[in-house]
Amino acid sequence: MPISTTPRRALSRLFCSLLLSMAVLSLPAVAADPTEHPVVKRKVSLAPSAELHYSIEAQQSGLHLNGEALVKWSAAGNKYSVTTETRAMMLGKILETTSEGDIDGYGLAPTRFVEKRFRREASTTTFNRELNTINFTQSTENYPLKGGEQDRAGIIWQLIAVARGNADKFTAGSEWLFFVAGPRDAEQWSFKVVGREKIKTKQGEVNAVHVLRAPADDKGQKLDIWLAPSSDWYPARLRFTDPDGDFIEQTLDNVNKKPA
Numbered sequence: 001m002p003i004s005t006t007p008r009r010a011l012s013r014l015f016c017s018l019l020l021s022m023a024v025l026s027l028p029a030v031a032a033d034p035t036e037h038p039v040v041k042r043k044v045s046l047a048p049s050a051e052l053h054y055s056i057e058a059q060q061s062g063l064h065l066n067g068e069a070l071v072k073w074s075a076a077g078n079k080y081s082v083t084t085e086t087r088a089m090m091l092g093k094i095l096e097t098t099s100e101g102d103i104d105g106y107g108l109a110p111t112r113f114v115e116k117r118f119r120r121e122a123s124t125t126t127f128n129r130e131l132n133t134i135n136f137t138q139s140t141e142n143y144p145l146k147g148g149e150q151d152r153a154g155i156i157w158q159l160i161a162v163a164r165g166n167a168d169k170f171t172a173g174s175e176w177l178f179f180v181a182g183p184r185d186a187e188q189w190s191f192k193v194v195g196r197e198k199i200k201t202k203q204g205e206v207n208a209v210h211v212l213r214a215p216a217d218d219k220g221q222k223l224d225i226w227l228a229p230s231s232d233w234y235p236a237r238l239r240f241t242d243p244d245g246d247f248i249e250q251t252l253d254n255v256n257k258k259p260a
Contacts, residue, residue, distance in 0.1 A: 041105060113125040
């Protein structure tokens with residue numbers, strides 16, 4: 001049965017803006033010159049390989065929408081990969097993202113980030129380790145590789161690795177900066193630890209660490225992440241909130257750990 005124009009537009013807005021591994025949208029850059037990004041080497045401890053299934057609920061343009069996402073995270077030897085497949089009711093698969101690369105002294109060292117959105121051509125972001133540059137198929141921008149740079153599919157897992165490796169410092173009020181590349185450009189992202197909170201999931205109540213990424217001017221989209229220390233710091237919930245109150249929320253259904 002055909003989908004009416006309004007629900008189709010709302011679904012497109014919802015899932016074409018969604019990036020998990022989690023889904024992360026672009027906010028205004030923190031640094032005045034985005035090429036002058038900091039080089040920060042921290043202790044890291046990568047989470048065990050796993051498949052994570054999420055339920056998605058959203059309120060967009062007055063409509064309540066549902067979907068699901070499957071995240072496949074793998075870290076073995078000196079290689080990693082994370083893929084996300086997002087599906088929407090009535091539309092099927094509407095988003096795929098892949099981040100893959102090496103594991104070095106900074107943690108994740110991506111070599112390629114691919115994003116395929118609903119009814120659009122795939123975009124590829126390349127981290128050229130020979131030329132030390134970040135390049136994009138969707139723009140002519142390029143940025144220097146200095147060490148520690150991330151992409152939007154892998155950043156959550158780099159954040160997890162930093163949290164696991166610095167649990168004693170990953171406390172309320174602490175701030176963690178990363179340089180993150182998307183499909184067209186790159187910028188500095190700031191994550192701030194809000195504190196410990198209890199949240200409900202299908203696996204029961206979880207004592208989670210709430211981390212917030214918010215724009216400085218309060219005009220962009222906010223990202224709230226709840227990491228579960230009792231479950232290897234996997235993300236138990238993520239919530240994207242627009243200035244107008246519309247939101248997208250992903251809640252963990254189950255985790256299947258994989259052999260290393």
